[in-house]
Amino acid sequence: MRQGDLEQWTQPRWVVVLEGVLCNVTPIEEKKRFKGTRISGYHITWHDVPLKRMVYLKSKWPDNSLEVVTFIPDVLDTMVEFLDEAQIPYDKASFSHFDQFCNLMRFQNDLQAVYDSDYARLQRYGQYGVSVTKGRDF
Numbered sequence: 001m002r003q004g005d006l007e008q009w010t011q012p013r014w015v016v017v018l019e020g021v022l023c024n025v026t027p028i029e030e031k032k033r034f035k036g037t038r039i040s041g042y043h044i045t046w047h048d049v050p051l052k053r054m055v056y057l058k059s060k061w062p063d064n065s066l067e068v069v070t071f072i073p074d075v076l077d078t079m080v081e082f083l084d085e086a087q088i089p090y091d092k093a094s095f096s097h098f099d100q101f102c103n104l105m106r107f108q109n110d111l112q113a114v115y116d117s118d119y120a121r122l123q124r125y126g127q128y129g130v131s132v133t134k135g136r137d138f
Contacts, residue, residue, distance in 0.1 A: 012065065013110045013112060014113050015067045016050075016068050017121070018068055018072075024044070027039045041074075042074060049136060050132070054090065064112070068090050070096075112128075113129075114130065116131070
């Protein structure tokens with residue numbers, strides 16, 4: 001409801017995928033003799049140009065919602081901490097399973113675009129997918 005109008009208003013929303021667009025995430029593997037290999041953490045290398053684009057998008061269109069999503073569960077806290085310290089504006093940061101994210105996209109009428117750099121994931125987004133070169137402007 002806006003200014004007495006009873007119609008429902010949705011805020012247009014852009015989704016930026018963390019892996020590949022905003023940073024490179026490489027797993028740190030720990031090899032054990034009997035237990036095999038396991039991932040002990042992640043090394044994150046942030047890209048400056050896409051982060052600056054997020055600042056520009058939010059300042060140019062403050063009424064649009066800017067969401068950052070990750071498909072790696074252990075990276076969410078590090079992502080939120082970095083974005084808050086660097087004062088990069090965003091409206092929501094979340095973790096989602098990739099299949100669940102793709103299945104719920106069809107019910108979200110406020111979604112405008114999903115920015116991603118992975119070709120296999122872009123195929124699942126359909127008309128909402130926007131291809132981004134890793135570390136480049138979008």
